[in-house]
Amino acid sequence: MKYNEYRKNGSSKWKAVIITFTIIGVLLFGGIIWFAVKNKKSSSPNQANLGEQQNQQTQKAVLQLASNLLGNTNNLNQLTKKPSGDAKTIQEIEEEFLISALGSGHYPTNNINEKLPPEIIERIWWELRPWIEEYLRDLNKSILEHAREKFRRDVENWLKWQQKEYNRQLEEYWKRVQELKKIEDLIREYQKIREQELLDKISRKTELRKKGYVDRDIEKLREWNLLTPDQEIPDLNAETRIGATNILWVSGSERNKTGGSSDLIIFLKPKTGKSPRTEINIDIKNNSRQAINFSIRIEGSHPQKGYKFKEYYEQIVRDFLSEIGKFDNDVYVLIRQSGPASGDSAGIAFYLALYSLVNRVPLPKNLGSTGTVEGKKTGPIGGLKTKIEWNVEKEKPINIFILSEANLNKQGYQKINPGMVTGEPEENWFENFPSSLKEKPHQVHFILTKDQIEIALHEILKEPDKKIVHSCWSSEVQNKKSQKEPSPKNMEIQATPEQLLAFMFDSGFCGISRNEESKNQKDERGNITIPFASSETESLQNILSIEFSKIKAFEKVKNLYNEYKQKLNSNSDADEWYQNELAKLESQNGNEENQEQISELQEKIDRLKAEAATKREVAEQSKINEQSIVKIEKEIEGYKQAKSNEEVILENINQKIEENQRNPNQNPDPNLETEKQEIIKRIDEINEKISSSEAEIANLRQNKSDKELIKEVEELEAQTRNLEEELQKLLRKHKLSNSQNRELETKRRELEQEYQIRKNLDQDKEQIYREYENKFKEIAAPLVNLFPDISSKLTNLGYKKLMIQWKLGEKFGRIHLTSFESSVIFKAIKD
Incomplete structure (x- = not known):
């Protein structure tokens, strides 16, 4: 660390007495506060609280130094200028600052622990350094003028991803900063915008959309405070994902079942001592337990065993984290579907996502699982045939599966549930699938126990291209036998x-x-x-x-x-590099008037190129949106077909009810009214899915089409080419002496040779x-x-x-x- 070097050399490099005592005074004041807090909370304070205390100490000291040091002309000159009046380098200023802050022979005590800790002192310096560097650009301008320019430039960079709000917010911030008259007030406003407002508003939305998340998902992540720079969000479009897997589902009536899949992503976050506000947050009264948050409602309960499905998934999560000793983490479960979910068939998937997240093991995108987890056992699920059929036929198929042995055949069911009889049709046992369907999955791994999930995953990652359909418990038996063999002497x-x-x-x-x-x-x-x-x-x-x-x-x-x-960079950069270097070479030899014109043209060209690049990126996102729209429209067609089928069934039931009313003596079916209400409920759920999907399409269509954006990009590129031609004409007008011409020609030949070398690397x-x-x-x-x-x-x-x-x-x-x-x-x- 730099402060150790400065501590060693302090006495030999002492300068600027006024600056020293200014800094010492502020830091000593901050040190008293820190020492008091440390003694008051000597019983191992929470790490998050300690970090917050250090942030507050740092920001408070920065603002005091902004007022006493940067805001005071005499102190600022002592800090930044030599006795001769020349500007110091930023390295010289840094050395003097840290020497005076950390103590030297001129300071009453060398015990740094009585002041601020060294790591906080260095953080204070790195907060102040950008403002001082800005001032060193031109000492003839006031530091307040420089700070305003930096403020505007940085805010402009922060806002560049938020195109719709860009102009309005930039002017709003600029008006606000124009009213500030003190450098410490400006820096305070700068910190507020940087750390509170902008990070909240931008929310990494562009990045997350590219990773496959829709606005509904992003809003939920924002609500959970997961959109922080240090929070890893898996890329759903990647071939492998950490902490993310596919859950398989079935919906619809018995005669009109459809299957599908949804992404399941699990996040862990250290407990903060207070649970987030959410209607589906568990255990709000008792924050000593993990808060387990779901992005959708988990409804219903098991018809025979009585447990609620939501509590069942919470227990899987708690058991897993308890086994590995992670008691101080809250859990966030993002299930990427619009409506509520029901059932207990995602037990294996929950275990997989947790195992992947904690052990940093990537899960293949084409891996799906379905099966219950109760204690150490896995259990069977219904509708397996429909789940497999629909998911292996998708455009991007899920064709690797981890399933319970109970869904393999009757013998497998008896191994897990001895003496019990399943009510599931035998056609839903994998062994009884038609041969054409059994051949479609690339791999199927059947497991008896929860521990075998890891064995199945290891086999998948070890040989992802191999065709495998087998029971993992038999592999485990073989592994146990081999463990009896003597192990080698060395690891x-x-x-x-x-x-x-x-x-x-x-x-x-x-x-x-x-x-x-x-x-x-x-x-x-x-x-x-x-x-x-x-x-x-x-x-x-x-x-x-x-x-x-x-x-x-x-x-x-x-x-x-x-x-x-x-070599890789040279593929796309050789021509652009050559044109830029050639322009620099020729512009160096022009007169001042031409040089000014050249600079103006180059700035316009750079601005147009940046604008075109931004629009092209937005156009790429628009293409992705169009693809998403097509996919959602297909889903809506499926929903509408399912709704139509339900309405036909409902109409038949209504006719039977009317017929029973006309002929009450014909033994009417007492279940008709119950069936009618169930169908109405399913129709309402389908309508909700249709409305949600249509709203999502409307949201995706808010921006301009990619064709319009591409047209605008082409217009900008045309303007850029015209300006580049003007630039070349201007460069050719330079009148050079014979010696200048010869020197320029030599440099141009060297440039041409380097260009050819780079072009030859274009592989x-x-x-x-x-x-x-x-x-x-x-x-x-x-x-x-x-x-x-x-x-x-x-x-x-x-x-x-x-x-x-x-x-x-x-x-x-x-x-x-x-x-x-x-x-x-x-x-x-x-x-």
Whole structure:
């Protein structure tokens, strides 16, 4: 951390006495508050409350320093200017600030614990630094003028995704800030907008729509306060999802049943001490238990066993979390359907989603499950034939299933329910399905107990392309027999060298920043250092890091990654790069008048390009909306057909009732009125689904069509081309001396050569991925010689088995070069 360096060098670099005492005064005042809070709450305060206290301390100190330091001209000049009047660098200012804040030989005491903690002091600096950097751009302007410009620029960036509200909100904020006369007031308003208003309003809506969520889902996530930067929301369109799976359902009357599926997504969030306001929140009075929230109503109860279906699912969740010791998490269950749900057949699906979420195991998008979970046993469900038929025939089929053994055949049912007889028709046993239907699923795994869900999932992830229809309990018996065999002396590594190296790559040990907040660190010379590891894998990763460094594997992978990342980027950027560099080269040699015109044209071109890019993105979203509309319209047609069928049945019942009324002596059926009310209820439910779907379509159609947006994009691109032609003409008008011409010509030839090199790198992306993968394997190959040493050292640490599998087969090149996701699935077993 930087503050440790400054603490060591403080006495030799002391400057700016006035600044020192200003900062010390504010921080000492804040330290008194912090010390009092610490003593008052010495009994292990809640981590969330501690974080909130630190945020309040930081913000309060920032505002006081904004007033006393930035808002005071003399103090600001002392902070930012040298005695000669020249501006200091931001690094010099940072050094002086942290030295004075953390204490030096000139400060009465060196005991930092009596003031604010070092981590808070550094956070204060990073809050103030952007405002000081803005001021250093031009010391002739006041800091208030600079702050206003920064305020407008940042708010404009925050609002760019909210196109409809953009102009109105930007003007509203701008009027508000124009009325502020003090720098501390402006920063306070800035913090308020950044941390409260904008994060709430934007709500990551564009990102979530791309991930497959509709506005109804997004609103529910917002209501649950899950739209925070650190909350992971799974991509429903991805081939694998963590914490998300498919539940299978049946609806309609006996003669007109339809099947389908809905996404089930489960989220865990640390308890905050207060349950969210929701009508379906359980146990509002007793916050000591987990709050389990459902996005839809779970209705009904079991006709024989009497338990309510909602309480049944809550018990599955509680049992799972209790077994792994997660008592301090609230649970949020998002079921992506518009109406209420009933039944207990999603028990296996709930267990799968929880297992995936807690253990970070991705679930295939084409995996579906149906079956009850009661205690350690799984149980049968009704309507299996309809569920399978409808889901394997979908445009994006669900064709891998985990089912209860009780739905395989009569013998399977008796294994789970000895001596009992099922009321379900025998045609709903999988064994009795027509051969044409039994062949359609790609994999079917039958299980007896809850524990076998994990066995089935392991088999699916291990061999996703293999055709499998079998009972997992028989595999478990075989595994138990094999456990009697003597285990090897050293721990077992079930991974190839490239899989092991990919695991370290995913963990950040190759010194590659795949996102802005990379865990990788570098020393002063730019060398790779080991990032922080989790407590569970720290010792393992440290051993692997030491062994891999023997053949410089990390350094080689970093060079390979940078080389192929450049090749990948060159596919689309070569022409644009050449035009930009050429414009820069020629503009450097123009006179001041032409230079000003060139700058204005370049700004217009950049603005038009940015506007066109934004509209193109909106057009892509509009295309997605159109596809969603087509899908919803098909669902509405199905609902209307189901409604029509129900209305025919209702009409027949009405006729029978009328006939009974005319002939009361003909033994009328007493159940007719009950059947009539049930059908009316089903028709009402179908009408509700139709209305909800039509409302969803209306919402999706609010924006412009993709054709209109594409037309606007083309117009913007045409304007851009015209301006670029004007820019080229202006550049050609430059009058250069012979020496300038020769120098320019030399640089142009060098630029042309670099351009040709980049163009030669313009390869097919898939070819780039394959080449990267092959060279990655070449780097990893020598690691196989290190396996005995690695195995021996890990055995001494208590490891029994290390298992690594590819997440998407061996096609890891695309993941490494284009995403932040992990390329492997990792599991370690210890004593």
